[in-house]
Amino acid sequence: MKLEEKLVKDAHVLLNPIRFRIVELLVEKPMHISELSRALGVERRRVTYHLITLEERGFVKSKYEISEQGKSKGKALRVYTVTDKVKRLKEELKREL
Numbered sequence: 001m002k003l004e005e006k007l008v009k010d011a012h013v014l015l016n017p018i019r020f021r022i023v024e025l026l027v028e029k030p031m032h033i034s035e036l037s038r039a040l041g042v043e044r045r046r047v048t049y050h051l052i053t054l055e056e057r058g059f060v061k062s063k064y065e066i067s068e069q070g071k072s073k074g075k076a077l078r079v080y081t082v083t084d085k086v087k088r089l090k091e092e093l094k095r096e097l
Contacts, residue, residue, distance in 0.1 A: 007096060010089050013057050018042060019050045023086055026060060032077040051080060058085045 054060040
């Protein structure tokens with residue numbers, strides 16, 4: 001696959017406004033699904049769908065952490081963070097455009 005085709009496919013993933021906003025939020029700080037859902041004003045199941053897409057394409061990664069917060073204290077929460085792919089894609093797009 002040519003570099004241009006790969007860039008287009010990767011950029012296309014972020015054209016969805018919800019996925020783009022998820023990445024913006026995760027650049028600021030790691031978050032779990034409920035935090036993202038509240039910040040976006042979107043149902044958890046829709047956030048989950050978009051997180052799966054982003055994770056499959058390598059834009060985000062997740063790991064389980066034990067919560068130290070309020071009602072969820074002591075529970076394992078899946079926390080999402082962005083990967084270096086976000087930064088690389090941004091740099092590649094700047095070069096190509």
